[in-house]
Amino acid sequence: MKAILYREHGPANVMHYVDLPDPSVGRGQILVRLAAASVAPFDWKLRAGHLRDHFTLPMPSIPGRDGAGEVIAVGDDVTEFAIGDRASVVAGVFSQGCYAEKIACDARNAVRIPDNLNFVEAAALSNPGRSAWICLRTAEVKSGDKVLVHAGAGAVGGLLVQLCHHIGANVTATCRAANLDYVLGLGANHVVAYDQEDFTALRDRDVVFDLVGGDVHDRSYQVLKRGGRLIWLVADPIIDRSAEFGVTVTRAMITDDKEVLQSMMDLAEAGMLKPQVARTMQLQDAAEAHRLMEAGAISRGRLVLTMG
Ligand SMILES: NC(=O)c1ccc[n+]([C@@H]2O[C@H](COP(=O)([O-])OP(=O)(O)OC[C@H]3O[C@@H](n4cnc5c(N)ncnc54)[C@H](OP(=O)(O)O)[C@@H]3O)[C@@H](O)[C@H]2O)c1
Structure with missing residues (x-):
């Protein structure tokens, strides 16, 4: 699969668009073919090394905590997802991130995407x-x-x-x-x-x-x-x-609470909340996306990377 990878903290150009082996689905996990990953302030601050006092990131690292895509495999013990489901996933800080074409993610950190949201909107909402x-x-x-x-x-x-x-x-x-x-x-x-x-x-x-x-x-x-x-x-x-x-x-202590994510999807499904998408860029343009965000040039919602 294609992914964005960095081996050291530093400016945006430490990120490279590379080929990596596909992840395989483990116990309690779903394998998702990602269509979208959002670019959050956390991503560039972590990459730049500004959060070193809080997190010791294992290297190399694939950034991006929030993604959306289609489930293409499920672990034996996973019952709440099936192949073909559309899922919004939250990657762990220390595990593979969502700037990639595929991710194996714990099912407890994923929810189904309502029919009225596309993948970009789901990634932007997370x-x-x-x-x-x-x-x-x-x-x-x-x-x-x-x-x-x-x-x-x-x-x-x-x-x-x-x-x-x-x-x-x-x-x-x-x-x-x-x-x-x-x-x-x-x-x-x-x-x-x-x-x-x-x-x-x-x-x-x-x-x-x-x-x-x-x-x-x-x-x-x-x-x-x-x-x-x-x-x-x-x-x-x-x-x-x-x-x-x-x-x-x-x-406000922000957590990866799945119930909170589910509540947001429910509100969006009911039309009470509209995800805000600032713009989309291709996965391979992640370094430029980080530069724009770092410069304060992203406004009116999330910048979202798209795959394929
Ligand atoms: N603790 C956590 O887990 C957590 C989670 C999410 C976010 N955060 C933090 O919360 C902050 C906001 O996150 P975000 O994702 O919403 O960021 P964002 O989408 O990048 O939005 C930043 C916004 O700040 C506005 N801004 C800049 N200077 C301002 C000022 N002096 N007065 C009023 N508005 C100003 C800009 O408004 P204009 O576009 O109108 O210029 C811009 O839209 C970030 O620092 C982020 O790291 C923390």
């Missing part, structure tokens, strides 16, 4: 969907809450805007001015262009989702009402100012 859902659950957002979603045009933020709107919250989101209409179209009631306006003019928010970190995190405390909740999920450390402002600050 990590941002799980992340948005866990953020929402952590914040306990309820109808009528005044919510600020930072990075509303990003992959996670775009789904959070949709989910908060669906719950009946009053949603304000930040994005660059060029994305104002896009984010309003996702269901935001109000949008603040971070490149033209200062979001700290806002007041009395029940919840702020910080998907940016740094200075944006630091300045978010002042827009919360007392007792409000600040939820964050970026890898950078924060300065906890919760006591100063009388709010709670909580890191």
Whole structure:
């Protein structure tokens, strides 16, 4: 099979398009012919070596945690999938990733794709969907809450805007001015262009989702009402100012929870959530895809690699 492989941490050009033996299906696994793999910020940060304090990656490594494709073999003990099923898979951090034409994946880390989603949409929904859902659950957002979603045009933020709107919250989101209409179209009631306006003019928010970190995190405390909740999920450390402002600050711990992924697929199947695809590129162009993401040039959803 064709795959993207790197043997050392470094810039995007450490990734190479190579031929590898096909994986074989093991106990509890399904073998999937991948049609799509999403490119997440985690992928390039891991490749660059920025997450070395958290993960010691075995080398060589095939990147990409989220993929979608057709089941072509099942392990003897797997009953929930059959050959021909369309599956969304989450690869382990330390096992083979999804930038490849095939993957043998634990069935417990896969769900069936609803008929109304194509492979690209399913791959685009997986990590941002799980992340948005866990953020929402952590914040306990309820109808009528005044919510600020930072990075509303990003992959996670775009789904959070949709989910908060669906719950009946009053949603304000930040994005660059060029994305104002896009984010309003996702269901935001109000949008603040971070490149033209200062979001700290806002007041009395029940919840702020910080998907940016740094200075944006630091300045978010002042827009919360007392007792409000600040939820964050970026890898950078924060300065906890919760006591100063009388709010709670909580890191959303994103896991590979299969039930969460299933919930996202169910919401998409019911038409309550639309996966956001920024653009597609071919598998062999993975290095360029990483460069674009690293440069902040990917907006309005996930960049997805396609195979074949
Ligand atoms: N802990 C975890 O497991 C986990 C899981 C998922 C994501 N994350 C982290 O969460 C963050 C967001 O993830 P993502 O996948 O949504 O990333 P993404 O799709 O790359 O989106 C990033 C967005 O940030 C926006 N942005 C940049 N600077 C901003 C600012 N000053 N104010 C408001 N928005 C700004 C950009 O908006 P414009 O396009 O409008 O410029 C862009 O759309 C990343 O840091 C990622 O690593 C962590």
